Amino acid sequence: MTATAPLDQPAKQGSDFAELSKLVKEAGLLDRRRGYYTVKIVLNLLAFAGGWVAFAHLGDSWWQLFLAAFFAMMFTQLSFIGHDAGHKQIFRGRKANDVTGFVHGGLTGLSYGWWIGTHTRHHANPNHEDEDPDVNLAALIFTKAQGTERRGFLRWMAKYQAFLFFPLLLLEGLNLHVSSVTAIFQRGFKRRKLESALMLAHVAAYLTAVFVVLSPGVGFAFIAVHQGLWGVYMGCSFAPNHKGMPTLSAGHELDFLRKQVLTSRNVRGGPVVDFALGGLNYQIEHHLFPSMARPNLKHAEVIVREFCAKRRIDHARCGWAASYGHVLRHLHEVGAPLRAR
DSSP states (O other): OOSSGGGOOOSOOHHHHHHHHHHHHHTTTTSOOHHHHHHHHHHHHHHHHHHHHHHHHHOSOTTHHHHHHHHHHHHHHHHHHHHHHHTTOSOSSHHHHHHHHHHHHHHHTOOHHHHHHHHHHHHHSTTBTTTOGGGOOSSOOSSHHHHTTOOHHHHHHHHTHHHHHHHHHTTHHHHHHHHHHHHHTSTTOTTHHHHHHHHHHHHHHHHHHHHHHSOHHHHHHHHHHHHHHHHHHHHHHHGGGTTTSOOBOTTOOOOHHHHHHHTOOEEEOOHHHHHHTTTTTSHHHHHHSTTSOGGGHHHHHHHHHHHHHHTTOOOOEEEHHHHHHHHHHHHHHHHHHHHTO
């Protein structure tokens, strides 16, 4: 979809966001939640360390594959903290957030600097055909126009991408690692030495732990399960947020409020979903107030939904399973012209 009927909203409504911001600020929802994050980070690190203690104690056993699944969960939970640090949700100052982000990037083997650059571009222009890196991927297409540019194997993938979506997520962990390493060697990359050291330390520690404790067969199976499930978890956490929502193109006239709300989707589900998705299920509020602390987002949703309803702005929200249905239907729809040829 491009910016058509669902996005046919008045463009000159700049005061709307200012009014909404005032309501949110008066509710105290832009305040930091250092206590929450202190407990969250400490519990994450204790669980992460405990997992490695259990790993060493269990030894060379196929039961380690259950720990591989546990580490897939922990890598994602640690990545959520890195995400929050990148948005300055944890501390008010940039330095403390960056230290937190670099540490968590090192623990998961991701480049914090690369993610900051990519994610900032996404937030500035969500679901924009030309400006959002999250809808410009080699493996998938998100508009019918993108399908006309695919050739060869990538064209075949685009035809059946709805069926391939979840299997492809098994490779997302590897893709994140490769993208991180590639970014470090790009010209103009900041803090190259720090990020390189963190990446090398992560790889060395990870592979040493795996192949000192485990035999080669079990070790490779552990890596495959861990990295595969981590990729699925990461993909399932981020995909429902925008995929299947209206796509913007050059020349759209939406103001900031409508651009962020109409291209995003919330996922309801209560405390379990809040934990599993790291607060990303309140995607609309996160995009409107990216520096808002994670536990405040659910409270902001109430204010934002009422505010949007009064102005007849669609505030999309659905269940977790339904969100993936929207994603898969959209992927199947934009691939239809390729299957017809």
